[in-house]
Amino acid sequence: MVMRADDTIDRRHLRRKLTFWRIVSILIAAIGIAFASMWLYGGELGTSASHIAKVSIDGTITEDEELLQRLDKIGKSTSVKALILSIDSPGGTTAGGEAIFDAVRRIAAEKPVVAQVGTLAASAGYMIATASDHIVARKTSIVGSIGVLVQYPDVSGLMDKLGVKLEEIKSSPLKAEPSPFKPTSDAARAMIRSMILDSYDWFVGLVEDRRPLTRAEVVALADGSVFTGRQALEKKLVDELGGETEAVAWLASQGVDEKLKVIEWKPRGGGAASLLLGGSVGGMVGQALGIPNTSDDLMRKIGAERLLLDGLVSLWHP
Structure with a gap:
């Protein structure tokens, strides 16, 4: 039986339609699976399954709005039963550390929070760790460096060599001081030092409030020194040696089901x-x-x- 040309064309059209709808069906199934996964295990998108949330705080700390929003969602989520802060940071801005500290304390008012230190939790990184209810560090972690600083360059000597002269007119002597384009005046140094000491006093107060230490003990440790995890345990800057296993075990001691999954709430990017x-x-x-x-x-x-x-x-x- 000879097949007509019209029948051949119709069959080809039918195959193309079938192929198209098969592809569409596969895509719909894939999207459904993806949304189901996000619903069950989807970090910052929220989950329906009870779990222990984990947030990584690494690199240089700044006032990160995305991180603050993520922490706020964790605090409000009824599915999150506890929080693990995974910290590996040399510190950053004091304002950034303060904002994250406050966000963590709001969570800790509702559910247990434990900090697990990796390689490093120094300066503002340690400040954030103290916001938790329990700090776990590796034996060789670097912990401490309690203090505040301001650094700025002095390129006035280079400008002299290049023959560049800065002219400025300002409303008062301390406006825009210190300047990298000229040696720092005594008045400018006194102003900056006053700011540093005030913030240092605030930082020491946080550690005194959050750790089992007297103010005199904190001040003795707050000379910028860093310590290994073992030394930090001895000096009461951390509570326990170990990693995530020990962090989960501590949460279990606070009534959190240790069989719950630990799910990392990751940033969206940028x-x-x-x-x-x-x-x-x-x-x-x-x-x-x-x-x-x-x-x-x-x-x-x-x-x-x-x-x-x-x-x-x-x-x-x-």
């Missing part, structure tokens, strides 16, 4: 580093340096985020 390097450029440079293809990771690993810091800083420089 951040200060992306302003310096676009994703594609950061990825190419990262690949050349053997760093994973993430611009934020690249900027964090080479320390360029610290160039963005302004104001009072609580940061440990190795």
